[in-house]
Amino acid sequence: MTTTQEHRSVEERRDQLVDAALAVLRDEGVAAVTTRAVTSRAGLPHGAFHYCFATKPALFRAVLERQLRTAMAAAFATDTAALAPEARITAGLTAHLDTTRADPATALALVELFALARRDPGLQDVADWEQRAYVAAVRAHLEAWTDDRRFRWTAPPETVARLLVALADGVSTAWLQDRDDAAAAATIALAARTTATLVDGSAS
Numbered sequence: 001m002t003t004t005q006e007h008r009s010v011e012e013r014r015d016q017l018v019d020a021a022l023a024v025l026r027d028e029g030v031a032a033v034t035t036r037a038v039t040s041r042a043g044l045p046h047g048a049f050h051y052c053f054a055t056k057p058a059l060f061r062a063v064l065e066r067q068l069r070t071a072m073a074a075a076f077a078t079d080t081a082a083l084a085p086e087a088r089i090t091a092g093l094t095a096h097l098d099t100t101r102a103d104p105a106t107a108l109a110l111v112e113l114f115a116l117a118r119r120d121p122g123l124q125d126v127a128d129w130e131q132r133a134y135v136a137a138v139r140a141h142l143e144a145w146t147d148d149r150r151f152r153w154t155a156p157p158e159t160v161a162r163l164l165v166a167l168a169d170g171v172s173t174a175w176l177q178d179r180d181d182a183a184a185a186a187t188i189a190l191a192a193r194t195t196a197t198l199v200d201g202s203a204s
Helices: 003-028 035-042 048-052 056-075 085-102 104-119 121-149 157-178 181-196
Strands: none
Touching: 003 035, 003 048, 003 056, 003 104, 035 048, 035 056, 056 085, 056 104, 056 121, 085 104, 085 121, 085 157, 085 181, 104 121, 104 157, 121 157, 157 181
16 A cells, blocks of 8 residues: 555545544534544444544544634635625625534534533643634635725734634524524624724725
8 A cells, every 4th residue: 555545544534533523423412422432433443543533632623623624614615805894794604604504413513512622621722722723714814805905904803803703603603592594694794794894994
């Protein structure tokens, strides 16, 4: 087997284990996510786990990393370069919510996982990494917006990014509790209109 084939095999198995971890999370809750349960769900021998991940927190990080990629891809998939800031923010928040609406069971499982990560000292670095990575990804897009349209934020982009992350998470969490599409849309509209006031009016 070539080095390339070996590398591909590891990546494929990692993906299998992340898929399996999400399935166990969704069906049975975070307490059921053991290395044996994950490898069993993936149809792999138990030894395959440590071949792909050094620890269970490393698996959880991979799960959250995939979620981050999915959320960012959804929120910024649509080309919004021609839109004003308020419309751009609305599009991003709506797309983020749509990922939750498309698979509520997985969204709830990830909320549970993140809550565990915040409580468990062994997973604290995973939770901290996820939050930093999420904010950094949003900030990168905000700064790209200023390049596109030559407008500027009247607050530090880092602060705006944190605000948008909090809004996106809050809207999704509220929707998981009440499944009220109209209320979510109204909240997003208000959030986008309010956040857009942080853009220099002379350029928007």
